[in-house]
Amino acid sequence: MRFGHFDDERREYVIDRPDTPLPWINYLGTEAYFGIISNTAGGYSFYRDARLRRLTRYRYNNAPFDLGGRYLYLRDAASGEFWSPTWQPTQTELDEYECRHGLSYTQISSAYRDIKARVTYFVPLGETLEVWRLRLTNDRAAAAELSVFSSVEFCLWDAQDDATNFQRNFSTGQVEVVDGVIYHKTEYRERRDHFAYFACSEPLAGFDTSREAFLGPYRSWDRPIAVERGSSADSVAHGWQPHGSHHVRITLQPGETREIGFVLGYWENPKDAKFDPPGSQTVNKRTVRPVIERWLTQDAADLGFAQLRENWDTLLGGLQVETPDGDTNRMVNIWNAYQNMVTFNMSRSTSFYESGIGRGMGFRDSNQDLLGFVHMIPERARERILDIAATQLATGGAYHQYQPLTKRGNNDIGSGFNDDPLWLILGVAAYLKETGDVSILDAAVPYDNDPGSEQPLYDHLQRSLRYTLDRLGPHGLPLIGRADWNDCLNLNCFSDTPGEPFQTTENATGGVAESVFIAGQFVLAARELAAISSLVGKPGQEYLDAAEKMTGTIAEHGWDGAWFRRAYDFHGNVVGSASNDEGQIFIEPQGICVMGGVGVEDGTAARALASVRERLATPHGIILQQPAYSSYRLELGEISSYPPGYKENAGIFCHTNPWLMIAEAIVGNGDGAFDYYKRINPSAREAISEVHRCEPYVYAQMIAGRDAPTHGEAKNSWLTGTAAWNYAAITQWILGIRPSLTGLRISPAIPADWPGFTAVRRFRGATYRITVQRGDRSLTVDGAVADPDDVLPLAPAGATVEVILTIP
Amino acid sequence: MRFGHFDDERREYVIDRPDTPLPWINYLGTEAYFGIISNTAGGYSFYRDARLRRLTRYRYNNAPFDLGGRYLYLRDAASGEFWSPTWQPTQTELDEYECRHGLSYTQISSAYRDIKARVTYFVPLGETLEVWRLRLTNDRAAAAELSVFSSVEFCLWDAQDDATNFQRNFSTGQVEVVDGVIYHKTEYRERRDHFAYFACSEPLAGFDTSREAFLGPYRSWDRPIAVERGSSADSVAHGWQPHGSHHVRITLQPGETREIGFVLGYWENPKDAKFDPPGSQTVNKRTVRPVIERWLTQDAADLGFAQLRENWDTLLGGLQVETPDGDTNRMVNIWNAYQNMVTFNMSRSTSFYESGIGRGMGFRDSNQDLLGFVHMIPERARERILDIAATQLATGGAYHQYQPLTKRGNNDIGSGFNDDPLWLILGVAAYLKETGDVSILDAAVPYDNDPGSEQPLYDHLQRSLRYTLDRLGPHGLPLIGRADWNDCLNLNCFSDTPGEPFQTTENATGGVAESVFIAGQFVLAARELAAISSLVGKPGQEYLDAAEKMTGTIAEHGWDGAWFRRAYDFHGNVVGSASNDEGQIFIEPQGICVMGGVGVEDGTAARALASVRERLATPHGIILQQPAYSSYRLELGEISSYPPGYKENAGIFCHTNPWLMIAEAIVGNGDGAFDYYKRINPSAREAISEVHRCEPYVYAQMIAGRDAPTHGEAKNSWLTGTAAWNYAAITQWILGIRPSLTGLRISPAIPADWPGFTAVRRFRGATYRITVQRGDRSLTVDGAVADPDDVLPLAPAGATVEVILTIP
The missing domain is CATH 2.60.420.10 (Maltose phosphorylase, domain 3)
Incomplete structure (x- = not known):
């Protein structure tokens, strides 16, 4: 069952009905000002950091599931009836409804009682604001007297504090309303030099800045009392919940069309020019006013929208394909590339599943995300690589995460995820292959951001490899540390206390847990570094030798007879072997070993891939491991904490599927590679949207596996390494x-x-x-x-x- | 304007209409299982720790403001009409409505179309469950065919994680439904040995455990599709949002009354007996089943309710007064004592303003809270004192907070709030005065919970006093450290970066900031310790000498001419003096110095109190300081971060008001003391509930001061030291x-x-x-x-x- 269709010509996904199985979202902003927006105008906005500079409030997992957003209301003066042209929040049954999610813009159109409305939301390039354009047409035979109400709920900046610290926050909210512009200035009086504003192009009939005044006590956004009444309260918020709402009255003649503009934005003033007049507590609006005025005009909005589309034309122009398969074409040409860029911008911070107040940038994630966007914005890829490398430790190890604002390693999570450093080699290799910019290898990059510790990036790569070689276990395989790519396989952590982090609660020493995955990844990375060395005239034979040696070790201790084993646990027991009762075969080593070339010559690669097809492949994608763990295993950790069929416990963890596509391509099986590609291609799954449930235009992190009662249901769409890897698999390996x-x-x-x-x-x-x-x-x-x-x-x-x- | 009335006879506050200015809440539970409940059945439940063992989900600051709770729905089969007997969530206009908040129970009654309903919520003594009793009466002339639906939304235990970590949590939810009992067992399969259950006394027509199945997509609790349809979906949740709902069909004859019982509870199994049969993944229900069955019976419920009331009779029997003032009587006899017990149970964790996921127990708070409950449960006071003292540092200093589960000091906040240690003396003094139990002074108590460091509690008190004497500034006044009682006066922290903690971001050294407040508190504490020493035959003269010396120092450097000064800042400039442009007079030193006896003999006490009356007293209570700080002051910190009139920046910070009542009593001004008492007595403010807005039966932390546009509006009700201090002021000093x-x-x-x-x-x-x-x-x-x-x-x-x- 479909809930919309692709408009490939306009590079839009067109949603035909508001009640999609889950909110189907899109992203606004490409540089510093960002937002998420659902197909019914739900979502929120932020400046750079979704936790610390949240402009508008959003309650995740609410009921209705998606409530709170960039809302408009229309009210017919004659009948007193009111409705939302974006369906939410009034949920009025509209005569027509259509949401077009485009590249960094969303346009929602509707008709109700012969009033047509179209709202376009986008963030102009170079600006820290979003433009809403409301276009109204009166299709009636008589004039229509309408009221338009806008609505945003301001967040008090720090989204975590905003959602928990009410004993303070209910007393701090402050606003100003000047010349019809609503300024949200909570904490501007003290240490903040930034504020939000919300402006409207038309003369106002009224406004509200107090949520309670606008909604009315004990009401929600579905029936604000101001809208019901047809007039704002002109409220000024003192503490509680600062809110932004304009009220505009217009009369539309029969057939008349009018546009109304709204601008919601973020502004910073110099610390010494915060107030105007100086010494007062009044926000200095001198520099922001011209910006507001400009973006309220139709000309600026039209131009800004055109420039945004042009920018995407340029970005996507890096690769356009025409294959016999329409799902492939639209994913490669539009949506997968777009998702790659969104993932680059958001990392794992802000989606419908990532609440924006969680973790920092992943060392491993960021290196893999590169694969998806390096051909579109190589200069940003270079910057990102140098940022990542600067968090590497002098041992060659890596902080598992770093904080995007400070660009420093996250001490809370720390180091010891032993696959991490190798990803840096693979990320740099991808950059070099795309750009040929070998100068990056000479860039002076510190270790742990420690001034004075700078070494050429090439040295970082060498240490990355050395890090693995310095940490080999009894079988000669790399020690796994806290986890390898699968953060949830925790072989050195024996956690029996709820709430403990599975990765970082280490409570046993002397273990010998080894990873066949890292072994395969090492072979791949060592060969990449050898090639890089060769390119720049440095000795690389030792890396080839190390790769060959590791290949032998894998053959000896990593091969199970019909597939590659997964690991050896703390006690030296095998994981991912036919001799196990559960978790006999894992997807990751089959993918990465073949990608590293292991077994390609001797046929074990093909044998492993046949085992995957036989044991892990489902119509909805390839399962992470089988059989699922039916109970919690202290010695394996988080992987076994999930109910069978979900997430790493035998879910279809989509990130890993393209490894198998690549592996199939490497062994020359184009049919097999493309078959896997199609199974999880979201566009190809559009027809089963009632099963898949997530957006049909982007990849999700996970699809429930065959052990799950909801087999085929996707979760955690948008921010996943799945995007970059599928892009690499289809463009570089299948299309080649x-x-x-x-x-x-x-x-x-x-x-x-x-x-x-x-x-x-x-x-x-x-x-x-x-x-x-x-x-x-x-x-x-x-x-x-x-x-x-x-x-x-x-x-x-x-x-x-x-x-x-x-x-x- | 009133929204209800006191029923002193039944020790209840009776709310007459559902739309109180703010949700007016109550607490369920007195021992280990707790909940908050609003007058329209909103709120949530938890076991011991509101963050880590949250049973049900609650979204603070939602719209409607109070949404989510212990909901019931009634549906008339004949008309298909449905409504909530507690008003929320359907907000159906009821023919009758009444909420009775009693002592640890809440009873909401209503009538709609001649169906009377009464729901009683309480937690039986000794149990980890809550009982809901629904009593229905058919006042119609004809039989009524009704459906009853229950509704709770389960929280996935850790409330912080539950509200942020959706990429995991949407995959982990698990339930079982056996014999009509809904078991919520998320993460039970792995490291948890506890689960929640929700049971109903009647045979079920159906059930739902999936929120979406019960509510329907894009719906909220105001119109669940199961209720609208008149039948449950018998849904079993797999991930997403586990929910609990029973469906019962009953026919009531004219005049017939029936009761239906629900039990929502928490249960732990031994780690080695989690599953039944062993090796399965099925929750072992052997031990919990008899408990459930018992509490579903009317007899058990009636008895449990009676026992709960009896228990409160006993507790409140510690002091009952009959004065000419009704507001005094009901606060002393019922509500203030009740609030003291709630504050003892909750510390600052769970209220409508405290989100339950915030900070630990305050060292200072806990010592002051003692004043309110020591006469009711002296044995718990003893335990609390020993817990607190065990977190004291060997220097005599104190962690500012400690974690209730581990009882260890909180390193994140740390130490250096230089008033903290003196509160321990005052807390112990209160305990000794109440109980005469001098054995506590010999109890061996470690420092910083360090085994082997145990010393008698008396040694802790000595070190507390010594801590102050070791830290005197250039005027001989105590150094303030990070802050004194007013956490927001931060004289050693110069923060200009948003989000930095005002107290702990120390970025300047060499300051000499001194506190007159601590000086006064020292005099008080030194005299208390001298008296304690004298009582147990230890030398105490040195404490009296130190008190006398400090009294002289206050006279010399702490007296401003008409009132006591507040402090000297980092640079040695005076704070709280007529020579300041703002913040000329503060309430705290006036109260604490007089309480310590400073100036009582020489008339400066009376002069200071006259200044308070002249400059700080308003009809809504005594303001913290005047004039309010109109702008942020880097050298003063958080106090100046609030808009004028709110919180510490010239709000009526109620905690401090009883100090002035006590001071007035000390100088013999009973009229003045009682006048102040009446001004903030919530019962006396009931008639202006539209201004006060918070519950008229409990104290709030703060009432907006005269500089605020909302002067008289209370915030942060329930969990405040205001309760204990007002209780001490009225009972010990005014009534004497x-x-x-x-x-x-x-x-x-x-x-x-x-x-x-x-x-x-x-x-x-x-x-x-x-x-x-x-x-x-x-x-x-x-x-x-x-x-x-x-x-x-x-x-x-x-x-x-x-x-x-x-x-x-």
Whole structure:
């Protein structure tokens, strides 16, 4: 069952009814001012940090599930009837409803009793504000006297404090209302130099800044008393809940269309110019006023909207493909790339599942997220790499998380997730392959942000590898530490106390827990570093030797007979083996070992992949492990804390699925790779939206596995490494448009029934127009025959290169 | 304007309409299982720790303001109409409505279309469960076919995690439904050995354990789809939001009355007997089933309710008074004592303003809270004192807070609030005066909970005093440290960064900030310790000498000419002086210095009190300081962060008001003392409930001062030291029934127009029947003439002593 459809032409997903299975959201903002917005206008906004600079309040997991947002109300003076043109919060049954989620904008249209309304929400480039444009059309035969009410609820900045510290916060709220602009200035009187504002393009009939005055006591947003009454209270909030609402009265003649603009924004003043006049407690509005005035105009709004769309054209222009599969095309060309950018901007901070007050940036996450956006914004990827590397420890180890505002490692979580450092090599490799910018290897980067400790980035990569080699267990496999990629496999933590962190509550010593996953990842990373070394003329043979040695170790102790084992636990017992009663086979080592090339020659790779297909693959994607753990296992930790079929306990943890797609491509099985790709492609799952439930335009972290009563139900959409990895799998491995250190390679592993595909790829400044077709194997570049196994020749910036690859 | 009335006979406050200015709440539970409940059945429950063992979910600051609770729905099968007998959540306009908040129970009655309903909520003594009794009467001429639906939303135990960590929590929820009992067992499969249950006395027509199935998508509790439809979905939650709802169908004949019981509870199993059968994942219900069955019966419920009331009779029997003032009587006899017990149970954890996930127990708070409950439960006071003292540091200093579960000092907040240690002396003094139990002074108590560091409690008291003497500033006044009683006067912290804690962000050294408040408190505490020493035959002269010396220092450097100064700041500038432009006079030093006896002889006390009356007293109570700080002062800190008139910035911070009542009593001004008492007595403010807004039966922390636009509006009711201090002021100082180390003293300072009063006071096992009357000054005890300045002779346990005090 569908709840909408894709409009590929406009790069929009069009939702046809407001009551989607879950709120289907979108993101506003691309730089510093951000927001999430649902298909019924729910959500919130923040400046840079979703916890510390929250502009508007949002209550997660409320009932209705999605309540609170960027609301407008229309009220018909003749009847007194009022409704929301975005369905929420009044839930009036609209005669027409449509939500178009576009790239960094959302447009909700509706009709009710022949009044058409369309609201467009977006954040202009370069600004710290959001524009709402309300377009009203009177389709009646008679004039319509309407009231428009706006509504936002201000958050008192620190979202965690705002939701818990009422004994203080109910006394601190302050606002100003000047020339119809509502200024929310809580704590501006003391240490803050920033405030929020909410403005309207039209003369006001009234306003409210007190939530209770606007809603009325014991009411919610579904029937605000001001709207019911048809007039604002002109309330000024003193403490309690500062709120922003404008009231505009308009008369629309038959057939008339009018636009009303609203601007909600964030502004900072210099610390020494906070007040005007100086010495007063009145907000200095001199610098913000022109900004507000500009963005209230239709011209500015139209231009800003056009520029935003243009910017996305440019970003997405990095790669556009035309394959026989529509789901592939729209995900690669639009939605997967868009999700990659959102994930870059948000990390794991703000979604419908991430409350914005949680954890910092993951060392491991950030390196993997790179894969998805490096071709669109390589300069930001460079910056991110250097930020990440600066949090690395001198041992080569890494803080598992760092704080985006301070860019420092998070001591609470600490270090010891032993796969972390290797991801830095893979992230840097991806950057180098895309850009060829080897200068980054010479960039002086400190350890643990300690001034004076700077070493070239190349040194960081060497230490990353060394970190693994310094920590090998009794089988010669890497020690796992607190966890490897699966944060939930906690082999050195034996937690029996509720609330203890599974990863960091270490209470046993002397364990020998080893990870086959890290072993495979080491082989991959060592080979990458060897290639990088070779590129810049440094010795790399030792890395190849180490990779080969580790490959042998995997063959000896990591191979179970039909698949790669997962680990050895604290006591040296195997995990992920046919000899286990549960958790016999895990997805991760099958993916990463084959990606590292392990077993590709000797056939064990193919054997492992056959086992995955046989034991882990479901129509909804590939399960993380089987059989699910039916009870909690003290020696395994969090993985077994989930009910069977959910999350890491035999859920379809989507992040890992593309590893198997890549692995299938590596062994030359294009059909198998694409089959896996289709199973979790959200667009391909659109038709079963009542099962999948999450947005059909972005990946979710998890789909419930076959052991779950809700098999096929997705959770935690948007902010997941799934986006970057699927993008890499489809573009670089299945379509085979694969950057390498020396240039772009075209090496598809497409389904047998595809006649071919075309693509346009921007690469190191040039544009490659690529055609892949069937026939005898050959390659022509700008008409000249080339070796199909070679990389494409580099072309000057601005050049266009015509590439035709023919494959059997 | 009133929203209800007191029923003194039944010890209830009766609310006549559901839409009180704010939710007016009550507390359930007295031992380990607790809840808050509003007048419309909103609120939540927890076991011991409101953060870590939250049974049901609650969203603070929601809209409607109070949404989520212990809800019941009635549905008429004939019409399909449904309503809430507690008004919320359907907000159906009821024909009759009444909420009776009693002592640890709440009873909400209503009538709608001739169906009468009464719901009684309480927690039986000794149990970890709450009982709901629904009594229905059909007043119609015809039979009524009704459905009853119950509703609670389970919290996934850790309330902070539950409200933020959705990427995990939406996958972990688990329930069982067996024999009509709903078991909420999230995380029971892993490290928890506890679960919640929700049971109903009647055969079920259906049930729901999925919130979405019960409410329906995009709905709230105001119109659950199950209720609207008239049938449950028999849903079993898998992740998302576990919920509990029973559906019962009943037919009531004309005039018939029926009762239905519900039990919501918490249960722990032994770790090795969690599952039944062992090895399964099924909750072992063997031990909990008999408990559930028992409390579903009417007999058990009736008996449990009676026992609860009896228990309160016993507790309140410690002191009952009959004065000419009804507001005084009901506060002393019922509500203030009740609030004291609630504050003892909750500390500052759980109210409508304290979200239950905040801070630990305050060292200072807990010592002061003692004043309010020591006469009711002296054995718990002893335990609390020893807990508190064990967190004291070997320096004599104190952690500012400690965690109730671990009873250890909170390192995040740390130490250095230099008034803290002196409160321990005052707390112990109160305990000794009430009980005479000098054995407590010999109790071996560690420092910082460090085994081996145990010293007699008396040693702790000595070090407390020494701590102050070791930390004197240039004027010889005590250094203030991070803050003194006013946590918001931060003289050593210069914070200009939002979000920094005002108290603990120390960023300047070498300051000399001194506190006149601590000086006064030192004099008081030193004299108390001298008296204690004298009582147990230890030398105490040095304490008297130190008190005298400090008194001289106050006279020299703490006296401003017409009042006591507040402090000297980091740079040695005076705070709370006529020479300041703002903050010229503060309430705290006026109260505490006079309480310590400073200036009582030389008339400065009376002069200071006159200044308070002139400059700080308003009809709504005494303001903390004047003039309010109009802007943020870096050198003063948090106090100036509040808008003028709120909280410590010139709000009426009620905690401090009774100090002035006591001071007035000390200087013999009974009229003045009682005048102040009446101004903030919530019962006396009942008639202006539309201004006061908080509950008229309990004290609030703060009433907005005259600089605030909402002057007279109370905030943060229930959990405040205001309760204990007002109780001490009215009972010990105005009525003058004052325990001392050697016995009970009767020394009233009552209004001139009172002919007298009577009281019954339990004291050290005996009962004193006290009559105070007008006439020539005299005292008779059991008919024998005694010296009215003496303490009453101690009487054997169980004895009744008739006391008649005659005063001019």
